[in-house]
Amino acid sequence: MRPKRILVACEFSGVVRDAFLDRGFDAISCDLLPSDSDRGKSRHYQGNVLDIIGEEWGLVIAHPPCTYLCNSGVRWLHTRFGRWEQMRRGALFFKSLFEANTPRVCVENPIPHKYAIEIIGTKYSQIIQPWQYGHGETKATCLWLCNLPPLHPTNIVPGREGRIFRLPPGPNRSKLRSTTYKGVALAMAEQWGALLNNESGFTSANMPITQ
Ligand SMILES: C[S@@+](CC[C@H](N)C(=O)[O-])C[C@H]1O[C@@H](n2cnc3c(N)ncnc32)[C@H](O)[C@@H]1O
Numbered sequence: 001m002r003p004k005r006i007l008v009a010c011e012f013s014g015v016v017r018d019a020f021l022d023r024g025f026d027a028i029s030c031d032l033l034p035s036d037s038d039r040g041k042s043r044h045y046q047g048n049v050l051d052i053i054g055e056e057w058g059l060v061i062a063h064p065p066c067t068y069l070c071n072s073g074v075r076w077l078h079t080r081f082g083r084w085e086q087m088r089r090g091a092l093f094f095k096s097l098f099e100a101n102t103p104r105v106c107v108e109n110p111i112p113h114k115y116a117i118e119i120i121g122t123k124y125s126q127i128i129q130p131w132q133y134g135h136g137e138t139k140a141t142c143l144w145l146c147n148l149p150p151l152h153p154t155n156i157v158p159g160r161e162g163r164i165f166r167l168p169p170g171p172n173r174s175k176l177r178s179t180t181y182k183g184v185a186l187a188m189a190e191q192w193g194a195l196l197n198n199e200s201g202f203t204s205a206n207m208p209i210t211q
Helices: 015-022 071-079 083-098 114-120 173-178 182-197
Strands: 006-009 027-031 044-046 059-062 104-110 126-128 141-146
Touching (some): 015 027, 059 182, 071 083, 083 114
Parallel strands (some): 006 027, 006 059
């Protein structure tokens, strides 16, 4: 049997991919952008995730763009030209990732508005916060889970602020705001990795990574 691989879709940072690599899993990231991390040289597919989503994956974790789907931007649907169509396309993209023909899927996004939920066809499974995973920040983050248990908090900390969200304009602002928190990535790799280790076909934490 070929070892099962993990796809981290819509990830330029490599944060989730590297958390799984560090636990011995065969993981790659994919984004239209190049990978920000060194390991991305051999562990990143730069291109459209829809080109590779149909391959054989044991687990897909996806972070699709939220610009037209999040509740905090719902007012623009009514005031900016073209937004309804952009929203429809964004929600269909989200849906195609969540409905990937893969045994286990997690799609991550901020709290969506009702129009997006209508197209995606299902509400999120849980809401997590960075402060539950060691970062003194607030950012309500929804997870849509298929065959995965809810993520448990690993390190609840005080100092709950929306610092990253209030960053002043700058060249890296949008990247910084959208990069997955390391504590969340570690929790995914730890908790869901333990689940995968009990399944046959996954590269175990003690085996070398296949390049
Ligand atoms: C909200 S950001 C997620 C960033 C992620 N949390 C990280 O730490 O890198 C959404 C990402 O989706 C990527 N993206 C959008 N459409 C895509 C597609 N069709 N295929 C692959 N990546 C795509 C964008 O380039 C962007 O980097």
